[in-house]
Amino acid sequence: MSQRSSWLKRLLSPAIRRARAFGRDDSGVTVIEFGILALPFFTIVTAIVETALVFLAGQILDSAVNDSSRLIRTGQAQTGTPAYNAEAYREAICAGLYGMFDCTLADDKLRVSVTVISDFGAAALGYPLETGEDCEEDECDWTLADEYKPGKGGDVVLVQAYYKWPIVVNLPGFNFQTLPDGTRLLGASRVFRNEPFVCASCT
Numbered sequence: 001m002s003q004r005s006s007w008l009k010r011l012l013s014p015a016i017r018r019a020r021a022f023g024r025d026d027s028g029v030t031v032i033e034f035g036i037l038a039l040p041f042f043t044i045v046t047a048i049v050e051t052a053l054v055f056l057a058g059q060i061l062d063s064a065v066n067d068s069s070r071l072i073r074t075g076q077a078q079t080g081t082p083a084y085n086a087e088a089y090r091e092a093i094c095a096g097l098y099g100m101f102d103c104t105l106a107d108d109k110l111r112v113s114v115t116v117i118s119d120f121g122a123a124a125l126g127y128p129l130e131t132g133e134d135c136e137e138d139e140c141d142w143t144l145a146d147e148y149k150p151g152k153g154g155d156v157v158l159v160q161a162y163y164k165w166p167i168v169v170n171l172p173g174f175n176f177q178t179l180p181d182g183t184r185l186l187g188a189s190r191v192f193r194n195e196p197f198v199c200a201s202c203t
Helices: 002-024 029-073 086-095
Strands: 110-117 156-166 183-193
Touching (some): 029 086, 029 156, 086 110
Antiparallel strands (some): 110 156
């Protein structure tokens, strides 16, 4: 019995030594730890970058609306040669977006509305998109019309601009998406009274 036991020990000893050496070997620990932590680490980094981009995009849109609204308020858009139309005013907003936004009419991601209102109290901002059952499978159509009515001197004007910003990170508990097509609605608006400029062609 003892001979058989010693023979078995001699037979298994190389395997036992290798197993013990393998257990003490820590040369691959860093790679294994990195493999475990890489996915959550890069997900968090991507989420941080996307958060910054969303807030930056919102600020850029707000700044572009503010700068373009000045053209209407001072009468430059109405009295220029030629006077601005809806397309020219849209281009004025897009010029202040630094190429971060898709302004093509075909994609219809940007919606701009310029209207004359009776007074400041009449400035009402409704939701610019369809909601609930009115939305098609994964997309909600605009309910806010593309308008350009800048008014004349002394008129109170409401300018609104909305954009469907694409969202990359889509995780439970961390998701900037507000629309069913995977985008976030960004918006900016200004209400102001036009300066008393003279414009014979303004209505």
